[in-house]
Amino acid sequence: MLSLAHARHRGLWRCATQEDNDLSFDLDAVQTAQPGVTLMQPPQDATSEALLAHILKSLDDDKAEDIVQVDLRGKSAIGDHMVICSGRSSRQVAAISEKLVERIKSAFGITAKIEGKDAGDWVLIDTGDVIVHVFRPEVREFYQLEKMWLPAEAAASRA
Template identity: 35%
Template sequence: MNKMPLEILKLAAEACDDKRAEDIVALDLAQVSLVADYFLICHGTNERQVQSIARAVKDQMEEHNVSVKRLEGFEQARWVLVDLGDVVCHVFHKDERSYYNLERLWGDAQHVPLEVGN
């Protein structure tokens, strides 16, 4: 059975939280963009943690039979993009996150409440 985008978002957020990702934010883009239904944004404090978070998202999706369309930026671990189709997960290095500031860029998008332990 196919998972709904909101379910995928929550699974990805759990994976990020399990690897102690910081400041996990979900944006509902359905009304403001054709790019995706949701963006999940978080950051790690170093390259190894960024890779660990991205790997956890990928593994979590594979466990739940959700296909990972693309994984970009993993080697550099400054901004890893995990494309899950209707959900795009952005795992930043903390220094890059404030520079790109996706939350401000997509300021028209509503925040989605997540039940993760931040």
């Protein structure tokens, strides 16, 4: 392991700082340097609430069942909201997930991370501010994420 003094002596510290400076740029300068080239910027309304509303509408449009939203603000640093829903089959779970990722990309310019799509039992979609879990009903019943995140009375009323 290199100490900071050793890294400076070998010139590694300077290289990292120079690389950081090279990689940071002024967006306006890039756009004026190459006319006709537009860089994707996050839309101004890309708040976690707008993203959540878009996700809930998409899930409803694709006939996801038993949609539950959990407010994570003040409870966890993983995101602001969590959405849990079910699809009737592995095929529907995969289709709901694929469409949701496409819609988020087109509406907000966000490339969501997706895990578990190939198996189709439990798909996790991470958009940064909103985490979405799409389950087959049997798998959802087994893991019972609602019990971990919802208040006890809300989780009990869902059972």
